[in-house]
Amino acid sequence: MIRLTFYIILAIMIALGAAWISSNPGEVFISWQGWEIRFTLAVFVLLAILYTAFILAVIRLLKWLNFTRYFTSPERLAAKRTKAGQDLDRAWSSYALEDYADAVKFGLRAKAKLGEDHNVLRLLASATRMLGEDKNPYLDTLKKSNLSTTWVDKQELDDLISQKSWSRAKPLIERMLLQHPKNGKLLELNFICNTHLNQWQNAKSVLEDLSKNNGSIDPKRLKRYSAVIDYCLALEAKAAGQKSESHNLLKAALKNDPTFSAAAMAYARGYIEQNDKKSAEKVVFQAWKHSPTNELGELFSELYPIESASETYRRVKRLVEENPSKPESRHLLAESAINAQKWPEARQALNDLINNKRASKKTYHLLALMERRQKNDLKASEEFIVKAEKAEMDTTWSCTTCSAMPAHYTPHCANCGDFDTIRWSNV
């Protein structure tokens, strides 16, 4: 029926065309290299129609001779695949060299030859993602197919993590874990995700899964993570009034990581609250061996408010012998000597640092303080303050990701949000 309509319309158009030509007579004149041909318009139109018919007949003939076999021959297809493979190789090379625009260019060449091939689509989706485009049609195509589910999920997961959308990342990780339950990378991400959602108990059970999975996480990192989780659980327990639970968790944290001075601080404070200052002292002694910090020193010096400055100095002197060369030890000793007006001892402690080229701002600030307290020499004091400005930075809490400098250790950096990146260090 459609064909018939088409032929009728065609016949009408030809008739109208013929009528138009006969009522508008004219000539077509062709001149080329001295040759000249003249037609009437009607003859020219007739020739054009015949020529078209001839071309169509030739195409039919070639089809009948199975000429297209040439285009679909195995050799030709193989050659096409090889070329596409080369394009894809170049695309991945550009991707590796972070030239994502080039990666898309060669990826599209490969796509022109291979069509909706999954490997090509993955390359295009990855490169488009790296270019930061709002729309990613290649990823959308992959999402619709079910062959690349995990790969597509991982792309989505990376996006969610870079946006820090932890609550949306969590169900996705859990779904991926159903297919790859022992994947160390996924388990670790699950752990990190739980910490960001403050779900410490969940984080702890993920760590247990990780520890059963030999080799999927560095044992040292596993221990550190366990320590931090126990520390977080301890703070939670303490806030809920469960003191002994909190105490045991902190003990476990320090067992896993004796250098964890924030846990040592909390552990010692727990003893102080129970008025067991001797045990608190022991905790500080242990922690001082591994990682002395200013706040531990402060806590130690202020343990007994009624003791004399000389008594405090004697206690501090015993403490710093645990780790004598550390600047934290020298500074603590000097501070307590200044308070006890033991000027030669204070000066000695600070000069040790200067002689060993380990002096920092604090070293000169303490020297300045001494000049004021001992001799009321404001000029000398001012000179040390000028020196302090030019001196090295003091050791401090700082984030290994964003270099923020918080006053205390926190499990998450308050500035960038990263987990367990706050360290006591020189920046």
Ligand SMILES: [Zn+2]
């Ligand atoms: Zn940070």
